[in-house]
Amino acid sequence: MDASSPQNDGVLLLPEVLLLRPSALALPFTAGLGAHFRLLDPLDSPEPARSFLSSRCRAVRALLCLFSPALPVKAETLDLLPSLELVVVSSAGLEHVDLPYCRRRGIAVTNASAAFCEDGADYAVGLLIDVMRRVSHGDRFVRAGSWPVQGELPLGFKLGGKRVGIVGLGSIGSETAKRLASFGCNIAYYSRKERLHVPYTYYANVHDLAANSNILVLCCALTEDTRHIINKDVMSALGNEGIIINVGRGALVDEKELVQRLVRGEIGGAGLDVFEHEPKVPDELFVMDKVVLSPHRAVFTPESLEGVQELIIGNLKAFFSNEPLRSLVQYE
């Protein structure tokens, strides 16, 4: 709402938005949001959450889901919100939202991948070059003073000409493909549906993509269908020299299987920004030079966080003004 909203005794009537967030989190967004919306935050109330929702939120039309909220956006929460029409999500991933349930209720859902797809793609490329060219390995090597003593690092591998399979050609996957094409990589992809007008080869399932790739880059959302989508069969198809880069969610990969293969030399290397049980990382990885490890930072730049806040506010304002939403998730 803007400055011309009706006032009542000097108090602006801002639209109400229910805020569902993780319990222990410094929130970068809420200061900016408070200027436009009246935030209802169950974690700020002494009342138990379910009671807060049923007593205070019956008229709430919009809900903001931040990161991994203490109350997931699933049936047991949604059933307490009879007026809900919109769920705004701050991430690209939608695993905290029951999409089919929202669809049945006629609730629109927006996500935020447009705000940080460039950063996500940049980081995926950074991890891939690091694995192929031993960048973190080399940096460790020099800092430890090993260069004058031990001579040279083992050779790395060239990017040009390698077949890269992108799993999920959404905004992050598309931006990643565009960047890797400039390095001379051959790009193919798997997506639930084939995309028209993209210059990349399509495979209808991940196994076939892996069989025809040297490298897999995981850019898809975590859903019930994509849990452990990179499983034993897919890893076998990728082959002993294959590389896996994950900037999606840890649970896209059967992590136990991946670690065992890395230990046995049945996979070439991995660049991992996400893990199944963050911040826990399997011990075996700490001594490997053929992996690059990252603490879930692919999209954490100041520009992306500002972009997410701007997109959240944009979607909420559009909703309350009956204008088209900016990043509506299409139900398929």
Place this chain on the structure above:
Amino acid sequence: MHVRPPKNSQSKDFLQMEGIGVLMTCPMFPYLEQELEQRFHLHRLWDFPSRRRFLEAHAGSIRAVVGDTKVGADAELIDALPGLEIVATFSVGLDKIDLGRCGEKGIRVTNTPDVLTDDVADIAIALMLGVLRKVCGCDAFVRSGKWKSGDFGLTAKFSGKSVGIVGLGRIGSAIAKRAEAFGCPISYCSRSEKPHVSYKYYPTAAELARHCRILVVACALTEETRRIVGREVLDALGPEGVLINVGRGAHVDEPELVAALLEGRLGGAGLDVYENEPEAAEELFPMDNVVLLPHVGSDTVETSTAMADLVVANLEAHFAGKPLLTPVI
């Protein structure tokens, strides 16, 4: 992922070359050694306790020198080999070869251009991503166990940052093509403005540094480009600026670079080369806004193999009286 090109087929020329003395100046790549050994009489300089001892024993029989960026062919070596006809370097850089002396004596020189262009350009982008997005810092953070106690923090966005390239040759152009895919505006400086190039030209490195966030050194090392990045350029680049060097250590005034980083006058640096390799300035080791690589610009299996094949092909062509593939002189 290891691509081996087909071996040269046996021929009369091949067999007659077995007696030709070829001197390799230092260990560079086992495959290259094997290929040279199969075709020529290969001498390894490092097998001898000193250069003088080697020369006493074999100087007269050496008709070719294979050098690299560590040990090349200086005037002293050239003068000591009366039968020397050709220097084939396992590099594109020529700064370790006395080209003047070779020219005077009619000695041919070949290098390995083009095959390593992509690899060096890839490393330049890797260094940019490493410095801005702290990929290496994140890896170190996880390996140290610190993630259990807290998050890493934010890093600087790379896409869209302005990139200035010192030297728009093969490697500089390849860097530009990649940076463009990240939405980076490109500018450059060069001995002269290039026609048919859409990037903005600046006549000096300092002017270029004033107008970009990330400055990449990708030019050849010559008398003019020695220490092309000094105090003036570093100050122009500034506390938000990042220096990337995939050229030669001698392109940069290293003590000035270290001081600028220590004092916060420069935002960060990604280095593949140093003034005194393999000794990199130790003051850099604890810094979290630098990425340090041990001169790996072209160090891939694929490119090393292609470079080795080119060295061998140039030598075979020379001794068969055929045109050199990649002559410098």
